[in-house]
Each structure stands twice: as C-alpha cells, then as structure tokens.
Amino acid sequence: MSKAYFINKVLATTVVGSYPVVKAGGLKSLFDPLHSAVETAVADQIGAGIDIISDGQVRGDMIGAFAGKLPGVKGQEVIGKIQPAASAITVADTKYTISKFPKVKGIITGPSTLAHGLHISTPMYRNKEELALDLSAALVVEARSLEAAGVTLIQIDEPILSTGIADLAIGKQAVEQIASAVRVPTCMHVCGNIGNVIDEILKYNVNVFDFEFSKNQANVDIISRRDLTGKMLGYGCVDSSSEEIETVPEIRKRIEKAVEYFDPKILLIDPDCGLRMRSREAAYWKLKNMCEAAKEVRLAL
Template identity: 55%
Template sequence: MSLPPVLLPTTVVGSYPPVEGRGLWSRLDPHRAARETAVSDQLRAGVEIVSDGQVRADMISAFAGHLPGVRDGRVIGRIEPPARPITVEDTRYALSVAPFVKGILTGPTTLAHALHLDTRVYRDRQDLALDLAAVLAREARALVGEGVCMLQVDEPILSTGAADPAAAGEAIGRIASGLSVPVALHACGPVGEMIDDLLRYPVQVLDLEFAGHPGNLEVVAARELGDKRIGLGAVVSSSDEVETVGTIRARVERGVAAFGPGRLLVDPDCGLRMRSREAAFAKLSRMVEAVREVRAEL
C-alpha cells in the first residue's frame, strides 16, 4: 500500500489518551473502547494516516510484557518471539475502519535500555538489542502483511546519548530490511548531535520534533537529505495547551520553505497519551485545519 496521494499527509506519532470502557465488552477486553475511541477521534479530526492509539500500555510494557525471556522488566533469558504478534489485533481493527494505518514499534535500543539485564545470555545491551530487533522484525512483517501503509520505529533513547548510534542503526536495519512499505524512525528532542547518524539509518522517513524544538529545522535543513522524507512535528505534545491554527500553520509553512511540500508528512511532536482526550483531539483537529490551509496556497 502507498501513502495518501496528497501533499503534506497528516499523521500521528501514535499514542492517544485511553478512555475507560464500560459494559460487557470492557470485561472481555478492557482496552476495546479505548482503541475504538482513539481511532475514531483521529478520523473525526481528519488525520489521514492513523494509528491504533497504542492504548494498552506504555511503550515499554506494550512490547516487553509479551516477550519470552522478559519478566517484570527484567531480562532473565534469551529473547524469543511471542506466541502471536503483539500489535496485529489492534492494527487490524484500525485497518477495518481507516484506509491508511501505520504500524508502530518501540525500537529495540530503547527497549534494551529500559529493561534490567539480569542474565549472562547477553554480553551487553547492544547484544540484547539485536535479539529484540529480530523479534520486532517478525512483528513488522506481520503488520505489513495486514496492510499498513508505513511502519514507524520509536527510538527516544537516541537523544539521551546513552546508546551507541551505530549499534542502534544496525538494529533498526534488521527491522527495516526487506519491508515493502516506507519505514519511519521517530526520535525525540534536539537532533543536532545525532542528525548525521540518523541520516545514515536505512529508513525512508525521519520523524522529529519541530514544534517544541524549533532549532531542529535549521539543523536538518542544512543537511543533504537524499531521498529521505521528514515527519514534521508541528504540534507540541508536552502540554494540554492547544496552539492556534495560525501558530501550527506557520510551523508547517516554515517546514515547506525548508524542505518542500513533497518531502513532508505532518504530525504532532510525540505521542499524545499523557494529554487529556479533549486536548489531544483539539490538537489533531487544528493541525489538520492548518495543513489544509497550507495546501490551498500551494
């Protein structure tokens, strides 16, 4: 599947505020209502590439909690694939109601640094990350098989300086290899110290924060991007304060001036899980409105 045939396609980084379910269905699956609400809200806001909302757990537990070899946040043995894919069921639901859906994985290096290494099976976290990447590669192939239009790997650890960037790139490459859809890497924070490493990664999209970290625009625009596209974080995700359409539009216009409209996807800076539902919906709605205004001028 290809991306939406429009300039400046709108999307999300992934997570959405979970709502509490009620009734019989919530007893069978306490996250069903949250999943349906997350997808519905994205579509009502006008977002073109939606996610499943990532409503079941935080980004670490959502994956690590299902992996043989991990118990209570501790790596106690060799990492093995789970009995069934972790995110396919929720992604399949999103695909049943939306034409364009992205699959989302927590990156292997972020997972490796979040878990306590309590076994001699792995020499170090880089070694662990490669086995995590192998498991996540299976998950990625399953998501592509379901029909996602792109795959996103979230690696917030990269901006901390705690991880070796070359090793992280190797792990990402093991996930991205052979996939038939574009792969995006989402990284948080200022990218000045890591942009050259990110540009070497075997991904088609770099999804970065440009609203909360406006200095990233100059840093990235000064590089030769080749055929890489940019996910332009145009909405601050760290606060419930909802920016005006004009503020968001100005950010998108700066992105267009720096990179050209054909290179950009537009989304919030990061996931919206910690925001109120009202703020998250308003942020997405205004982002979509701002993008539509910019498109009308192109």
C-alpha cells in the same frame, strides 16, 4: 510512486502514535477492557481529519507493551534469551483500525529504546548492545505481521537515540534489521534535540525520519542543512508535552516555516510525539487544528 512517497497528498497528516486511554464500561469491556479505548482513539483521529492514523497504542507504555510479550523478559528484567512473541503483539488492534480506515501506521518500539528500558538479569547478555540486536530479531516477526495485516507504513520509535546513551552504530544495525525485513515503507521517530546525533541518524536506511520541531525549533536549522534526498520528513508541529491547544494560525505558521525550508512533497505533518499523556479534549483539538492548518497551507501552495 516510490517507497518514500507512499501517500499521494502534499502535507499529509499523521500521528506519532499514542492517544489518551478512554475506557468505557458495559458488558463488552469485561472481555477486553481496552478495546473501547482503541475504538475512541480511532474514531477521534478520523474525526480530526488525520490522513494516516494509528490504533492509539492504548495497551500500555512503549516498553511494557512490547517487552512484556517477549519470552526472555519478566517485568522490566531480562531473564533469558529474547525470542519472538508467541503471537503478534499489536496486530489485532491494527486490523481493527484498518477495518475502519484505509491508511494505518503500524508502530514498534525500537530495539535500542527497549534495551535501555530493561534491566539485564542474565549472563546471556553482556551489554545493552547485544540485547538490542536480539530484540530487533524478535521484532522482525512483529513487523512482518503488521505488513501482512495491510499497514501503509511501519514506524520504529527510537527516542533513546537523541540522548547520546545508545550506541548509534548498533542502533542502526538493529533498526535496519527490521526495516529490511519488510517491503512497506518504514519510518523512524526520534524526539528531543537531534543536533549531536543527526549525521549518524540520517545514515539509517529508512524511508521517513520523524522529529519534533515545535518544542525543538533548533531542529529546523539542523535538518535544513542536511541532504534528505529520497527521504520523507515527519514534521512535528504540535507540542505533545502541553495541554495548551495551539490555534490553527499558530500551527499554520510552523508548517509555513517548514515549507520555506523543505519541499512540501516530502513533508508529513504530525505532533512532536505521542499524545497519551494529554486529556482526550486536548489531544483531539491539537489534531483537529493541525489538520486544519495543514489544509490551509496546502491550499495556499
């Protein structure tokens, strides 16, 4: 199977990554107050029927969780030259997840998104572009650690790319520095309306592009006019921004629309974005209904 088609299942389901943080009490939580939240996120994703799960990204927001561990960053301030973290940032939670389920996605916040989430307080960097390239060099170490841990896929989250704020050429260089450093397939997640940036983004050398389609219906038309040869498409078909739980028929309709436009073999079915801000109940049922809808469409094929 080529790197692009790394899961042998039509309309396989996955998550964009984050899950609500469900803390538990007890003795165990004294040593690691968030481990129970990882356990809950993993168990819920497995229970919902997801094919490629994540560790739930429960240890912080996408900027702080990574930047807070990198030498050269203090709080939101860049105070010196960026260096790789002293030890792997996400690997312990990822290893736990792999111990519970065979197919796990490792997740890294993208260099451009990190650079734009930080404030430069050192003459070491003249601009966000220089910062992004050093961040990507530091994150290569994390990507290789995730690969060594046994992940199925590494996702690089670059929501900033749809906004027009980030330099897309530098963004490409930074993402590809990470993607080319590993042998496992790589995915890039970009949410929002991608109309203004899609032609540049599709030049990025990753195996999967993941976009939101339920909240951004226009993206279907935009992508369907582009050549995706050899790439897979993460198809966001559940609204992550709302507590409202879509029904199985509603989600099924969205997936059927995807199948009209794209070869089902290249589609990965997931929510638009992370589910961290949702209640546990909403997050679980959104995933459960999404898996059921994907299954129905798969059977109809």
